[in-house]
Amino acid sequence: MSKKHLKKKRQVHIAIIVVLVAVLVAGTIFMCVKSTQPDPLPVFASLDDVPGVTDYEIKTIKKLREDKTSFVYGMCLSTETFLDANNDIGGFSALFCEWLTELIGIPFEPAIYEWDELNNGLANGTIDFSGELTPTIELRKTNIMxxxxxxxxxxxxxxxxxxxxxxxxxxxxxxxxxxxxxxxxxxxxxxxxxxxxxxxxxxxxxxxxxxxxxxxxxxxxxxxxxxxxxxxxxxxxxxxxxxxxxxxxxxTQNPDLTVIITVIQKTLENGSIRTLYNLYKQGYNEYRQHKLSLKLTSREKAYLREHTIIPFAAEFDNYPKSFYNTNEKEWQGIAFDVLQEVEVLTGLEFEVVNDRNSPYMELQQLLWDGDALFISEKVRTSINKNDYLWPKSVILNDQYVLVSSEDYPNVNLNEIISLRIGVKKASAHSELFVRWFPEHRDIHYFDNSDDELDALVRGEVDMVMMSLYELLHLTSYKEMGGYKANYMFDISFVSTFAFNKHENVLCSVIDKTIEEINIKEITGNWLNKTHDYRAQIAEARVPWMIGVIILLALTLLLIITLFLRKQKAEQLALDARIREESLNSQNVMLDTLNRLKNEFYQNMNHDMKTPLTVISTDILNATDFFEFNMEKEDAQNSLSHAQTEIMRMARMIDNALSNSFLQENKGELEPLDIGFYLQEGAKNYRALLEGNGNRLTFDIPQNLPMILGNPDTLLHILSNLLTNANNYTRKGEINIRVTADDDRISVTVQDTGIGIKPELLNHIFERGVSDSGTGLGLPICKSAIEFMGGDISVRSKYGHGTVVTFTLPIYKEIDLDG
Structure with missing residues (x-):
């Protein structure tokens, strides 16, 4: 083996090792990123969906369905079981009973009892089930739980x-x-x-x-x-x-109902407790809605019915009360969590009408003009107390502070007059500071809190006045250390909404609703919340890091592989493409042949059926000549009809053996007297129609124009249409009607039979679509008529008969040339 070849082989090995290491590193990083998506809730739509349920349990519950019309589910009056405005039981118990009913298949009916009545009812069996008892060792001695x-x-x-x-x-x-x-x-x-x-x-x-x-x-x-x-x-x-x-x-205390307890226990062991938790939350919200409804006046209830979307103005920089989270791209804060709860209880929807960086003065203008009905926070002062409506409910108690950098010396009250102080324009902060320090000459005004804090960072002011909780904006939300509450004023204020002075009904509704909300829990969650967006940013980079590592490794491997195997790969690709094209061509040919074979057998089966039926009928009529001394002329006519059908079958077989009936006749079109062929063709089927008690009538004008067609094809079409009409008509009438206009002749075959079902009508010309037949007759007719330049349509009303109409072009000399 040459040194050059060995060098190339080593390069391949190195590339493979690099790729494996890259994949290993990427996989390790990926495994470190935990998914935050909860597992889906289990769905138990029936007993068969519950893991571990036995055949015996299913059989026992089916027996209970036969013996029991319903179960009594007894509860005490509670937030889980209460009477709503319609005197119906609402809350978790009602929702839990619906869930049990759907799963078990027997209605569970909630009912309200006093505690002593409930215990007695469980003991004497008048109450079947309850959800009031705690599963203790002592209670399990007398209850199945x-x-x-x-x-x-x-x-x-x-x-x-x-x-x-x-x-x-x-x-x-x-x-x-x-x-x-x-x-x-x-x-x-x-x-x-x-x-x-x-x-x-x-x-x-x-x-x-x-x-x-x-x-x-x-x-x-x-x-x-x-x-x-x-x-x-x-x-x-x-x-x-x-x-x-x-x-x-x-x-329950009824041993006969043990199977219900065991099945529900199996659902709990397989995750249904999370479903029940959601039902409990939904039921408790229903109770809170009911409780609120009892407080509201008729005028307030009418307001909720007539209003759905409530516009309001939201501060974008008042953390944690109301702010726009630029990292998560959404409005957040205590005010929004409170309003979300109000939406749940009232059905109102609150919509922020200002931009995510609108200054506070713009929010005030929206409120004064009525474009916003209330604002996310307003501090009540002696100056503005008559300008707005103030709810009684308190969202947050806060305190005024002067915030400085951490290394700035602590100051006392007398020193404040000499400091550069930053305040927000048109706010309670600025109003109060000016009132407390009317002689102060170094006050700097800013449009919003962000500008105010930026000035503090740049050293343009010594301190900024804000609320104690706004300090969290720096230390928690922006994750900026090095700041402190340098001086805390011994004056607190109430944080709450402020309403347009004409919105007294809305103010009252929200005020009453807030009484039903756990404000302390909402504010506590925000005051104890920390934000670590560095971790979030790092986590967001993980997919990119994985992608880059894998991409670089694959690129390196690809370059080396292509360099070494370029010629061989091109040859292999060419050979594969040639083989694929050859196989595709063969598959197309085989599919075509298979389809033609199937159509051939289907058409032959359908086309032979009708002539054989006519022949059989005619031969039976001829036999009657010998057995019942019928008229000789009638017997001769029957035999003549049979002979005609036999000859037509022979022609069809000849055409089929020539590979395609329609294809073989493309060159054999000739001028035809359509009236003559329709009347002559229909005579052959009169006896068959009369066998079902049907009467054949004609409405064919004399001296109709000629058409260009094939006689056997035309008779074949008529045969199919008459056969279909006869198959679905008993003791009725089948009519053949012909009309003509300047260019076309229309032939209508109408019967008084049962008609076509609506679900079949739109697909009646598709192969295999039929209520009882082969589903080939009408598709064959459609193909034949279109071959002769015509079209066909069907109208039918189920139970009232069917009308089939086909049209053919009138013969003109140019047709032969065509």
Whole structure:
């Protein structure tokens, strides 16, 4: 082996190693990027979709479908089970029952009971199932239960403005109450750090009475009890701290229904808990919508019906309240999260009408002009308090600060007068600063917060006035360190929406809706949020890095391979192309021959069927001559008809053997008297038609123009049309009608039979389309008529007969030349 050849071989080996290393590196990088897409929710449309379900379980449930018309699903009045405005049960329980009904195939009907009634109903069998019981060891002794289908936060309920639990416990033990046969209180009493006496009650009504008359200080229950206590304005509920929850399961005490529990348990083990979580969230939103509806006036409800899209003005630089996230290309902030919740509860849709960099003064103008109905934040001052409508609800409590660089010395109040201070134009910040420091001569005004901060970075101002939470704009959102709240004013302010002064109804609706939203949770999420867009940018670069590495490696391998194998590859490609073209040509030829063979057999089968039927009928008629002494002339006519059909079959066989009936007759067109051939051809079929009780009539004018055609082809067309009409008509009429105009002759064959089904009519000229026949007759007729220069159409109304019309051109001398 030559040195040159060895060198080339080494180059190939090096290229392969480089490619393998590149692929390995790219794969490692790719595996480091975790997918954030959640797994799809499992769908259990029927019992067969549930993994692990046995034939016995399916058989048992099918037996229950025969024996049971429905199941009672008992629940207490709660946020999961409540009566809506139409007095129908809404919430998670109703949605869960729909899910169970679809899966099991037996209706689950939700019903509301008091706690003691529910326990008694489960015991005596009047209630089949419930979703109120916690799956404890003790309860599993008497109940057949699944794992948890939902979780409820534990709360305590007490009378408004009563002393705190700590202050009560200084003088006496706490008096607490909970529902009997539950473990709710047991989950939180270890954390009470109080002496207490425990009372068990039968239902929520009894708990309320004890709270009201002072017999107990607090009722400990699950958060779903809000639906019972919400109407009482003298009751306040609070989450228990530390947070505790209680789960509930699907349960029954009827052993005959064990199979339902086992099947639902199998769905839970295979991921249906995520489906139930979504149903629970949907059901709780329904409760919040219902609760809000009870608060709204008729005028406010009418407003929601008449308005869908609400325009509003949003600040692009007021982090974390309202801002445009340039990294994620969307509006974000506390205001937007609150409005998203308002959309869920009211059905309104909020639309930002300003640009993503509009200055605050422009937003104010939009609000004054009515182009925006409210603004994302406005601080109420003595100057502007009468210019807008102010909701009662508070979004955020904030505080004014002066922000400086981290290394700037801390200042006191007296030094501020000598500093360069940056403020935002037409804002509460600037208004208040001027009021506090009217003699200040070095105030710098900026259109927005970004310009204000840029000036601080460039050293054009010493400090900028903003809210304490706006400092997060620097440290959290922009990830810029080195800044601090240098001076904090001992004055706080309320952050809230501000409405156009004419939008009192909208203001009231949003105000009432915000009462149903957990503002504390939304603001807490934003105040504790950090942004690390460096990681996001690095992650976005990963696909590019992988692509570049693979591309370079493949390019190197490709160049070396092409250099070494260029000639051989070209030859192989040429040989492959020649073989492929040869094979394609052979395949096309074989496909054509196969298609022609199939069409030949189909046409022959169809064409022979009709003449044989006519021959059989005529021979039977002739036989009657010998058995029933029929007229000799009739017998002769029958035999003559049979002879005619036999000769026509012979011609068709001759044509078929010549490879194509129509192709062979292309050169044999001649002038024809169409009226004569139609009448003569139809006579041969009169006996066949009369065998079905049908009457054949003619409407053929005398002295019709001649057509250019083939006699056998014309008779073949008539044969097919009459046969079709006779096959689908009993004791009716079949009419042949001919009309002529300047250029064409129209032939119509109309019957009073059953007609053609609508779904077949549009495809009637396609091969194989037929209600009971071979589906070849009309396609053959269409081909033959088009061969003679005509066309054919079909009209039919199912149950009222069929009309087939074909047209042929009138013979002119030029036709023969053509």
């Amino acid at each position: 699944t794992d948890a289908i939902a979780a409820r936060m534990i709360k305590y309920y007490r009378i408004v403005n009563t002393p705190s639990l700590d202050s009560i416990n200084l003088n006496r033990p706490l008096q607490i109450a909970s529902l009997y046969n539950t473990v709710t209180a047991n989950k939180v009493t270890p954390y009470l750090n109080h002496y207490y006496n425990h009372t068990y009650v039968d239902n929520y009504s009894e708990a309320y009475d004890l709270l009201k008359d002072g017999s107990v200080d607090v009722f400990i229950g699950e958060g779903s009890a809000d639906a019972f206590f919400d109407p009482f304005k003298n009751i306040v509920s609070e989450d228990f701290i530390p947070r505790a929850s209680s789960s509930v399961s699907l349960s």
